[in-house]
């Protein structure tokens with residue numbers, strides 16, 4: 001990992017490749033932050049705090065934590081420590097290689113201010129978007145010449161999978177979420193375990209739960225037949241998730257393309273980065289924040305629970321021990337989800353319109369019929385109540401916000417350029 005350089009005005013880096021954050025917390029001073037190096041590092045960036053430099057002390061590197069674009073006050077840091085990485089907030093800077101420099105004296109401060117102004121202009125569209133850029137380094141025309149048929153092939157593959165089983169649309173959508181939240185949208189989730197490699201498929205949130213791998217395999221085979229060694233599995237999954245939503249009656253959006261496939265996967269990162277069904281609102285906000293997604297993005301994306309099924313093991317506690325639950329709904333679910341056993345018994349997540357992508361999920365929350373504890377946390381007297389209410393009465397607003405949030409989620413830390421590879425078989429590295 002690159003470390004902060006000692007203070008010196010000569011060491012101030014070009015602000016073309018460095019970001020300057022103006023923290024909202026007055027305890028912190030403006031700080032130059034190094035974008036991550038090309039290789040992925042599991043630890044947060046080391047930063048140098050200007051205050052120690054300007055006070056004449058030799059500055060010591062410090063590790064600070066950032067949520068979205070805000071430096072966190074110290075008391076919030078331990079909560080987020082395990083999964084904080086700048087590149088997850090600003091994937092388009094992933095390939096940058098600048099180093100952190102301390103700011104020394106008035107010359108350093110002047111440079112910092114110039115940097116701040118320059119970078120503010122560059123970043124303002126991103127900041128307005130609430131975190132992750134919609135496209136980042138990706139583009140809408142990436143395969144226009146290289147593989148013009150790819151979007152049609154993915155759409156046809158998903159249409160046939162959803163026609164055969166409507167739940168498959170939900171399963172592919174979830175697979176994309178579970179890919180993007182674990183080291184970015186890089187198809188790491190698709191790598192099979194081998195005797196010498198442990199990937200993400202058997203992580204707690206994925207094992208016996210994520211489904212649809214064979215659907216992606218079938219689409220990939222067709223894409224390979226049309227355009228050999230050209231389209232990444234990560235892009236296929238991003239397109240497939242978009243088409244899944246649309247085929248179930250939900251919105252569509254433009255998918256930015258050009259992701260490349262990971263050379264590895266991490267079971268422990270999958271266990272650490274995916275929220276569980278018992279999560280509190282604070283945890284959900286923090287875990288989505290870790291990815292550069294706002295609470296509004298989180299509440300919109302949770303609307304994916306308007307489709308699909310869940311296993312008894314994931315909501316058993318909720319239907320027995322939660323107070324904020326409709327009693328009739330709880331006893332109905334208890335009939336097929338016993339106190340002991342039946343872990344794999346399925347129930348619809350949205351019982352009203354299980355196979356339609358609509359806003360009924362939010363109506364369920366308002367009548368205390370969220371299936372997961374984490375779902376009901378979005379309407380439990382907290383910060384998301386008002387938004388849930390709006391979405392429940394305005395399907396168009398939900399659809400528009402969901403599409404925007406999906407585009408932002410799809411831009412989390414992509415591998416681009418020469419990073420990673422284009423896998424030939426999504427289940428293994430080339």
Ligand code: HEM
Nearest residue numbers: 170171174177209275276277301304308309310311314374
């Ligand atoms: C907010 C935090 C979230 C939590 C705690 C959560 C948790 C869960 C759980 C426990 C299940 C059932 C898994 C099983 O029974 O094995 C599930 C299913 C599902 N989740 Fe989420 N989820 C969250 C967010 C999301 C997001 C952001 C999306 C997509 C954008 C999503 C899409 C789905 C879908 C579509 C299903 C049904 C899958 C199927 O039927 O195969 N979830 N989720």
